[in-house]
Amino acid sequence: QDILTNLKEIQHTIINQIELYKPSIDVLKIAELHYSTLFKAAQDTILIIDRKSGIIIDANKKSEDLFELPSEDFVGLHASQLLIDDMSKSFKEKIFENIGNPTPIMVNVISHSGNIIPVEINVNEVQMGGQVLVQCIIRDISKRIETELKLMDSEIKYRHLFEDSPFCIFLMDPKGYIVDCNPAMEKIFGYSRDELIYKKFINLPIIHEDYLVEFVKRFKEELRDTDFPPIDIQIYNKNKDIVWITLQNSFVRIGKETFYQVICYDVTEQKKAEKELEKVLKLESIIARIISRFIGIKDFNQAIYDSLKDIAEFTNSRRAYFYIFNEKYSFIGKRIVWHAQILHPEILEPEILSLEDFPWLNKKLRNSVHLIIDDIKSLPVEAMRLEKFLETQKIQNCIIHSIKINDSLEGLIWFANFSDPFSWKEENFEPLGFFSDILKNAILREISKEDLRKSEELFHKEFDREYFYRELFVNDFNEIMKNLQTFVSQLADQKDLMDSITGKEILNNIKQQNVNGQQLLSVIQKLTKIEELSPSIKKVNLKECIDKAIHYIVSLYTNKKINIVIEVPGEDIYVKADEYLVDIFTNLLFSSLRYNQDQSIELKIIVFRSQQDEKKFVKIEFIDYRKVISDFEKEEILKMERKKDSKIREILLGFLLVERILDNYYGKIWVEGDSFVVLIPEAID
Incomplete structure (x- = not known):
């Protein structure tokens, strides 16, 4: 009975203990479930190895990617069967000797296909179901290493x-x-x-x-x-x-x-270059402004003042002076002063300033273009007079540039009291040189203008005098012709004398000379007008001009029977000419009649169209059947030669007029056989 009682007590105790462990078991189950979930979902390869036998008892899905084997094939493998590239130790030995080491081990594993993969392995010992196991967490670090x-x-x-x-x-x-x-x-x-x-x-x-x-x-x-x-x-x-x-x-x-x-x-050198470029551009701008001021100049003194101001500001000078010595340059102020605090030019009468008063300065500037004085106290003893003068002008330092015209020292340009005496480099003298040259050329140009003006005045005086004498000659000559005509009329009334052969010859000669004189006077007057006036080319009727010329010639030779035959196309012909076209025909006809002593004279004028170099012309031939003037003489006339030959000389002026008129028309004249031939551009509508 006692034994049964004891057994019941033991049963009761065991049941109570089981009831006490139930929550722990549930927690353990939950933990195992969590572990299993993490095990399967892990991004790293996880191997579970039996500590005692070294047999792999589990592997997660990620192990398949690393070792290229199905995860179920891992179970039952011995850890030493996994390969690494270390010949001295196996995978199992590497793992087991680092159990509990907090520092991951670095090895290269070899996959089933032979790929070598660097990995990092954390090894720790775990208890599961009463077994001692080894957990290996293997991480692929190939990308990290890369x-x-x-x-x-x-x-x-x-x-x-x-x-x-x-x-x-x-x-x-x-x-x-x-x-x-x-x-x-x-x-x-x-x-x-x-x-x-x-x-x-x-x-x-x-x-x-x-x-x-x-x-x-x-x-x-x-x-x-x-x-x-x-x-x-x-x-x-x-x-x-x-x-x-x-x-x-x-x-x-x-x-x-x-x-x-x-x-x-x-970038110091670059900045220096930029500064130099800026300076060059500024200098070019100054020179351009100076040049523009002296082109078509209106106010010489203002142009000089503005140029002094530009250069003074460019060179950091506080004052600028311009001096001119020669009295003949009356169009320029003798002294022009620019001051940094004065807005308007000072154009003053010169102080008592003569280079002869400063021999040291005179000598220096005659041997050099410019002179720089950094400090007036540093001037030599022989320049003491110059030093005193500069002191009175309150000048501490200055640069003096000479103005030389035709190798003669005619003036000076001064720039004074500049801020940095050592800033005057060679390039600073460029604007001075340009200004001096521009000023010199402007002065010479003004002098040339003045000389030209005086020459023009003299020319106009001479021209007016020549015009007066010419008009006087023409008027007197006209008066003589009128008197001669009156004399001829009175002589013609003397019937006894005129009935004689001698009287008739005298009368004819006088009439001929009267005609010659009138024609000569007409030629001289028209030559003068052609030289003075510009041509006014227009459309002119050719036949009308020929008729006017014939009418004029016939009126001159009333004592002769003149028959001039004209062959002209039926329609009107127009040429590019002016009012002097009649004079061409008049002088050509006059040259044929002047020395023809016959009482009955026949001439022929032929007009027809012509084309040369694709341009249309009108061609006029003047045929003299008597050949009073030989072909050779005609050629000589057109060449304006044999001027001493009285026969040629008397009609030379007439042909000179013809030539001048034809030049204005872009026409021509030449000798062709027995004829004078004239070519004039045709006027086409």
Whole structure:
């Protein structure tokens, strides 16, 4: 009975204990469920190995990707059957000797297909179901190693660029301390690396005070993501020289730290070149303005004053003077002064200033184009008079440029009290040289204008005198012709004398000379008008002009029977000519009649159209059947030769008039057989 009682008590105790363990069992089941879920879903390969036998008893799905084997094939494999590229130890040995090591081990596993894969393995011992097991968590680190290698390569390249870059590069931490700089830093700034590392950049005497605010603004924490464009600033190097740099700053991350990266390079020479270019452009602008002032000049003195002002401002001079010595240049003020505080020109009568009063200056300027005096106190003893004069003018320093005209020293240009005596380089003398040359040429041009004006006045006087004498000659000649005509009329009334042969011959000769005189007078008058007036070409009826010429000739020779045959096309012909066309025909007819003693005279005029070089002309032939003037003589007339031959000379003026008129028409005249031939452009509608 006692035994039964004891057994019941034991049963009761066991049941109570079981009831107590039920929650723990449930928790354990839940934990196993969680572990199983994590085991299957893990992104890393997980192997469970029996500690005692080394047999793999479980593997998650990820192991298939790493070892290229189905997960069920892992179960039952011995851990030493997994291959690694370490010939000295197996996978199992590597694993078991690192149980409990908090640091992951790095090995290269070999997959089923032979691929070598770098991995990182965490090994720890676990208790499950009363068994001691080894858990291996294997992570594929091939991509991480690839990234690390690229990063390492990038860092090597960056370091190479950093060290060898011709640009200055330095890094600052967020507090503004320099943590690194490349060798180019010393070339630009003059400081060694040791003098800069761990120094606060803003405390170094480097940034020019004019750019300090802008520099600090670029490194404010709240503006970290702002893109600042490059800027040009001035810095002081270690020797306190001013250096121009172009600066570009940015934020860079190295590892887990952020730095300010500053890249800059020396642009001092570029700035100097830009300044020189700006100076050249400014100089060209000044020269262009000076040239424009002296073209079509209206106010010589104002042009000089404005030019003095331009050059003085370009050279930082406070005063400028212009002196001219020669009294013949009356169109220029003898002394023109520009002062920085005076807005209007001073055109003054000259002071008692003569180069003869300053022999030292006179000698210097006759041997040189310009003279620079940095300080009047440095002048030699022989220039004492010049020094006293400059003192009275309150001039401390000056540059004097000579104005030489035809190798004679005619004037001076002075620029005084410039701010920097040493700023006058050779290029500063260029505007002076240009100004001097322009001024000299302008003066010579004005003198030439004055000489030309005087010549024109003299010419007009002579022309008026010649015109007066010519008109006097014409009037007197007309009076003589009238008297001669009156005499002929009176002589014709003397019947006894006129009935004799001698009387008739005398009367005919007198009439002929009267005709000749009238024709000569007409030619002279028209030659003069043609020389003085411009031609007025228009459309002219040719037949009407020929008729007028014939009518005039017949009226001159009333004592002769003149028969002139004209062959003209039926329609009217027009030519490009003017009112002098009649004179061409008159003089050609007159040349044929003048020496023809016959009482009955026959001439022929033939008109027809012609074309030369695709241009239309009208051709007129004058045929003299008697050949009073031989073909040779006609040729000589047209060549204007044999001027001493009385027969030729008397009709030479008439042909000169013909030639002048035809030149205005772009026409021609020549001898063709027995005829004079005239060619005149036809007027086409």
